[in-house]
Each structure stands twice: as C-alpha cells, then as structure tokens.
Amino acid sequence: MFFNLSTEVHNHAINQLLTQLFGSDAKALHTGSPADVTLSAADSSVGSTIMTDGEESDPCALLTVLTNTQDNPAMRALLEYILSKISTDLAFYSTLSSLLTPKTQANQTQPWVGLVLCERLINMPVQTVPLIYLMLVDEIRDAVVDNDLDNFTHYLFISRVYRLMPEEDEAMVAAQRNSKRYKLTGSSELGRDGDGVYGFHPEDRGQTRRMRK
Numbered sequence: 001m002f003f004n005l006s007t008e009v010h011n012h013a014i015n016q017l018l019t020q021l022f023g024s025d026a027k028a029l030h031t032g033s034p035a036d037v038t039l040s041a042a043d044s045s046v047g048s049t050i051m052t053d054g055e056e057s058d059p060c061a062l063l064t065v066l067t068n069t070q071d072n073p074a075m076r077a078l079l080e081y082i083l084s085k086i087s088t089d090l091a092f093y094s095t096l097s098s099l100l101t102p103k104t105q106a107n108q109t110q111p112w113v114g115l116v117l118c119e120r121l122i123n124m125p126v127q128t129v130p131l132i133y134l135m136l137v138d139e140i141r142d143a144v145v146d147n148d149l150d151n152f153t154h155y156l157f158i159s160r161v162y163r164l165m166p167e168e169d170e171a172m173v174a175a176q177r178n179s180k181r182y183k184l185t186g187s188s189e190l191g192r193d194g195d196g197v198y199g200f201h202p203e204d205r206g207q208t209r210r211m212r213k
Contacts, residue, residue: 033074
C-alpha cells in the first residue's frame with residue numbers, strides 16, 4: 001500500500017533506503033542527514049512510500065523530490081557530492097552548477113531544480129514504480145497550488161549505476177542482441193549509456209531513454 005512519509009515512523013528505514021541508493025558513498029555522505037531532509041518534504045505532503053504491513057511498518061520503496069535549499073547544510077553537502085561525481089565532465093559540470101545556483105529575491109527567474117530520489121528493495125515489483133511516480137506528479141502539483149512548493153523548472157534524478165569492463169560490456173550487448181525480446185522489438189538502446197554504464201533498476205534505464213528523446 002502507498003503511504004505518505006512520516007517523520008515519526010520512517011527515519012531509520014528511509015536512512016537504510018538512502019544507504020542502499022548511495023552505496024559505497026553512503027558513509028561519507030552521512031545519509032542520516034539527507035534522510036532528515038527527505039522526511040522534511042512530508043510537511044508539504046510531497047513524497048510517498050510503499051509498505052506491505054500497514055503504516056507502522058518499514059517502507060519497501062521511496063519516491064520524493066527535494067527542494068534545492070542550500071541554506072540547509074545536509075542539502076548543501078548532497079549538492080556538493082553530486083557535483084563531485086561529474087567534475088570530470090566539464091560541460092555538464094558547468095551547466096549543472098549554474099542550474100543549482102540558489103534562487104534569490106533579486107533573481108526569481110533563476111532555474112529551480114528538484115532532486116528526485118527513488119529507491120526500492122530488490123524484491124519490490126518494478127510495476128509499482130509507475131504508480132508512485134504518478135502520485136508524485138499529483139503531489140507536486142497540489143503543493144504548488146497550495147504555495148507549499150515552488151514550481152520546479154528542472155528535475156535531477158539520483159540513480160544507482162554499475163559499470164562493466166569493455167569485454168563484459170560487449171558480452172552483455174551480444175547477449176541482448178541475441179535475446180528474443182531484442183529480435184522482436186529491434187531495440188537499439190540495450191539499456192546502456194554507451195560507455196559500459198548501466199542503470200541498476202529497469203526504471204532508471206527507462207528514465208534515461210526518455211530523457212534522451
């Protein structure tokens with residue numbers, strides 16, 4: 001079942017999901033602080049969880065969007081972490097740094113970026129993800145109407161990926177080309193980024209393909 005985030009119940013479980021999302025970087029990032037920021041979104045009724053045993057049980061999945069408020073130390077640390085991950089891509093780094101510049105009273109036309117965090121336990125069916133995204137769209141729209149949230153101009157998705165060695169990448173691509181699904185659809189995407197990088201979840205790969213169109 002789908003539930004709103006709860007600051008009273010979900011802190012530890014959300015921290016665990018964020019630890020899973022950020023993987024080996026979670027310890028240095030101190031995911032307890034981003035968990036607090038994530039739960040603060042509950043004040044505007046933005047963000048949902050999936051729980052299988054009632055509202056008091058631990059979430060099996062999380063989807064929310066965080067506001068780019070750099071006056072919050074935890075959010076500032078999260079943004080610095082994100083920029084550090086793309087520092088070698090100078091063009092992307094420059095673009096994202098500009099987008100993440102805080103909005104001020106003097107510059108209300110500054111882009112407003114929402115950070116989308118989505119993570120689920122591996123045994124949570126992927127079919128639940130489109131439903132929770134549809135809920136998020138409605139939650140954002142209602143929060144904007146109620147003046148609880150500024151209207152975002154951009155969204156930044158944080159996703160887990162894994163990287164293959166060139167020979168492993170070619171072997172996977174060859175296996176996909178020989179698959180029945182590929183032969184039926186003729187897809188050329190093959191779920192990869194062109195440099196051996198793959199999204200961990202199917203929904204991550206789907207988001208990447210849609211954003212390229």
